[in-house]
Amino acid sequence: xxxxxxxxxxxxxxxxxxxxxxxxxxxxxxxxxxxxxxxxxxxxxxxxxxxxxxxxxxxxxxxxxxxxxxxxxxxxxxxxxxxxxxxxxxxxxxxxxxxxxxxxxxxxxxxxxxxxxxxxxxxxxxxxxxxxxxxxxxxxxxxxxxxxxxxxxxxxxxxxxxxxxxxxxxxxxxxxxxxxxxxxxxxxxxxxxxxxxxxxxxxxxxxxxxxxxxxxxxxxxxxxxxxxxxxxxxxxxxxxxxxxxxxxxxxxxxxxxxxxxxxxxxxxxxxxxxxxxxxxxxxxxxxxxxxxxxxxxxxxxxxxxxxxxxxxxxxxxxxxxxxxxxxxxxxxxxxxxxxxxxxx
Amino acid sequence: xxxxxxxxxxxxxxxxxxxxxxxxxxxxxxxxxxxxxxxxxxxxxxxxxxxxxxxxxxxxxxxxxxxxxxxxxxxxxxxxxxxxxxxxxxxxxxxxxxxxxxxxxxxxxxxxxxxxxxxxxxxxxxxxxxxxxxxxxxxxxxxxxxxxxxxxxxxxxxxxxxxxxxxxxxxxxxxxxxxxxxxxxxxxxxxxxxxxxxxxxxxxxxxxxxxxxxxxxxxxxxxxxxxxxxxxxxxxxxxxxxxxxxxxxxxxxxxxxxxxxxxxxxxxxxxxxxxxxxxxxxxxxxxxxxxxxxxxxxxxxxx
Numbered sequence: 001x002x003x004x005x006x007x008x009x010x011x012x013x014x015x016x017x018x019x020x021x022x023x024x025x026x027x028x029x030x031x032x033x034x035x036x037x038x039x040x041x042x043x044x045x046x047x048x049x050x051x052x053x054x055x056x057x058x059x060x061x062x063x064x065x066x067x068x069x070x071x072x073x074x075x076x077x078x079x080x081x082x083x084x085x086x087x088x089x090x091x092x093x094x095x096x097x098x099x100x101x102x103x104x105x106x107x108x109x110x111x112x113x114x115x116x117x118x119x120x121x122x123x124x125x126x127x128x129x130x131x132x133x134x135x136x137x138x139x140x141x142x143x144x145x146x147x148x149x150x151x152x153x154x155x156x157x158x159x160x161x162x163x164x165x166x167x168x169x170x171x172x173x174x175x176x177x178x179x180x181x182x183x184x185x186x187x188x189x190x191x192x193x194x195x196x197x198x199x200x201x202x203x204x205x206x207x208x209x210x211x212x213x214x215x216x217x218x219x220x221x222x223x224x225x226x227x228x229x230x231x232x233x234x235x236x237x238x239x240x241x242x243x244x245x246x247x248x249x250x251x252x253x254x255x256x257x258x259x260x261x262x263x264x265x266x267x268x269x270x271x272x273x274x275x276x277x278x279x280x281x282x283x284x285x286x287x288x289x290x291x292x293x294x295x296x297x298x299x300x301x302x303x304x305x306x307x308x309x310x311x312x313x314x315x316x317x318x319x320x321x322x323x324x325x326x327x328x329x330x331x332x333x334x335x336x337x338x339x340x341x342x343x344x
Numbered sequence: 345x346x347x348x349x350x351x352x353x354x355x356x357x358x359x360x361x362x363x364x365x366x367x368x369x370x371x372x373x374x375x376x377x378x379x380x381x382x383x384x385x386x387x388x389x390x391x392x393x394x395x396x397x398x399x400x401x402x403x404x405x406x407x408x409x410x411x412x413x414x415x416x417x418x419x420x421x422x423x424x425x426x427x428x429x430x431x432x433x434x435x436x437x438x439x440x441x442x443x444x445x446x447x448x449x450x451x452x453x454x455x456x457x458x459x460x461x462x463x464x465x466x467x468x469x470x471x472x473x474x475x476x477x478x479x480x481x482x483x484x485x486x487x488x489x490x491x492x493x494x495x496x497x498x499x500x501x502x503x504x505x506x507x508x509x510x511x512x513x514x515x516x517x518x519x520x521x522x523x524x525x526x527x528x529x530x531x532x533x534x535x536x537x538x539x540x541x542x543x544x545x546x547x548x549x550x551x552x553x554x555x556x557x558x559x560x561x562x563x564x565x566x567x568x569x570x571x572x573x574x575x576x577x578x579x580x581x582x583x584x585x586x587x588x589x590x591x592x593x594x595x596x597x598x599x600x601x602x603x604x605x606x607x608x609x610x611x612x613x614x615x616x617x618x619x620x621x622x623x624x625x626x627x628x629x630x631x632x633x634x635x636x637x638x639x640x641x642x643x644x645x646x647x
Contacts, residue, residue, distance in 0.1 A: 145622035302465035309458030
């Protein structure tokens with residue numbers, strides 16, 4: 001890593017740490033921004049780097065929420081009685097119970113989602129191209145429908161988690177740093193992962209799966225590992241979201257297929273898929289666009305968003321990073337031979 | 345669990361319940377099959393997976409509903425929706441679809457997903473999010489001691505769907521344009537070499553699909569209810585049907601459409617009405633898994 005990059009990374013890290021103090025009114029917004037960055041980065045692991053366009057990664061987000069809720073509540077009370085009570089009975093969580101629930105819930109959600117990813121992946125990774133997208137979308141929709149009929153976890157009304165025991169503002173700060181921490185860890189992890197042989201292998205699967213298999217790669221094992229890693233992080237941020245939102249319900253918040261489930265794909269496409277920085281840039285731009293339209297185009301915000309999706313996908317599919325890579329290849333260490341540019 | 349078993353035993357105790365479910369299922373399924381046929385057409389001819397299929401249906405429904413409120417006879421809404429949705433389909437093709445045909449398959453899926461969001465929201469802004477329907481003043485027929493009821497309106501709806509389907513099939517089999525469409529579906533390059541303007545064929549096919557969906561929607565608004573966000577449910581069912589039946593397999597599409605309508609109502613009867621949507625989606629997953637296992641035997645992948 002050269003000196004210029006090091007200074008850049010330190011600047012970004014510093015900005016991450018002090019951002020909630022610079023903009024104290026936007027702490028929840030900034031936390032959501034990190035959430036978008038994380039889900040975009042994890043989507044790019046399979047979609048951009050491995051060539052498997054999943055529309056069902058939101059499944060892990062929702063499942064993470066529910067697993068965290070069940071763990072946090074189940075540590076102290078009976079979950080069925082808790083969801084059944086509907087305000088008639090008062091459940092009290094002490095500070096120690098809250099934090100142990102938060103910690104175990106987040107870790108447990110990540111692990112559980114990894115395991116589910118392996119199981120679902122084993123069944124669906126034989127599907128290619130659009131069938132994989134439709135199949136995973138089906139998994140997410142079906143999960144939402146089934147959970148909304150499952151009374152043990154609150155059914156269609158959803159489930160409410162304990163409120164952060166301390167000061168409200170400190171709670172917001174805590175959730176911001178939880179999201180940001182997961183995001184930074186994920187980014188460093190991916191930067192390392194894409195530089196290893198594993199990264200090369202999943203790129204090979206994207207470029208030509210038959211050839212990769214013929215070269216002796218056990219493709220299914222790579223695919224399952226990648227998806228399980230993505231699911232681990234999505235499950236964790238789902239769990240953190242659950243604690244941040246306090247109350248959530250299955251169809252609109254947890255398994256929000258047409259909101260976050262599609263946003264993460266658009267973020268990646270906007271930024272440029274198959275690059276490390278693309279999802280980050282795309283998520284930031286998308287989040288800003290979304291907030292601006294939500295504030296100034298109220299009522300038409302969804303139309304604007306749909307138009308953004310169509311325009312991005314149809315006219316601008318390489319994304320910002322792809323466009324930059326095309327215009328300024330030297331920034332990415334790609335050497336263009338003089339002869340080629342002259343010929344083209 | 346006991347409730348589920350009770351519901352199942354009810355089916356055996358009173359066989360007449362089965363007849364009612366099957367008849368209702370066929371009536372719903374006929375309209376699903378119509379939307380699915382349009383999807384299979386577009387999918388087969390230009391390899392575009394249209395996730396906005398259901399939203400075209402709902403848009404056609406709202407057109408017919410709005411025109412009926414302006415005092416037009418309700419039944420006239422079907423041909424009018426057909427014509428207007430034809431135009432809308434053509435515009436959508438020129439603006440969006442024509443640019444995604446040559447691209448990879450995920451592109452069309454996402455682009456039409458964006459379209460679906462836009463159409464649903466525009467309908468929501470124009471007409472509000474309440475459910476709407478056209479009330480037709482017809483009687484209801486009763487059979488088997490009043491257990492089985494068939495509103496004449498639904499009967500007319502199914503009849504219209506059948507007429508529309510038959511018309512499209514005859515058109516595809518006999519006309520020059522139908523021949524050109526089938527030739528393009530078989531091999532677009534060869535068709536181009538032989539002097540078929542495939543660009544025109546694509547535009548025609550997509551407009552035809554949109555028109556079929558619009559007419560289906562105009563029928564649906566007469567026999568059930570529509571709402572701006574119901575589109576996705578029709579899209580999912582269309583995908584289930586086409587995935588199960590395969591492309592270019594018209595009898596298969598019709599059979600799968602009727603079968604899914606029936607299976608869904610059985611699911612709703614046995615597990616409760618809340619599971620109706622879940623049954624359709626789980627069916628989609630089961631179909632995909634079945635195809636996967638089928639393909640795995642010869643070590644191929646679904647492309």
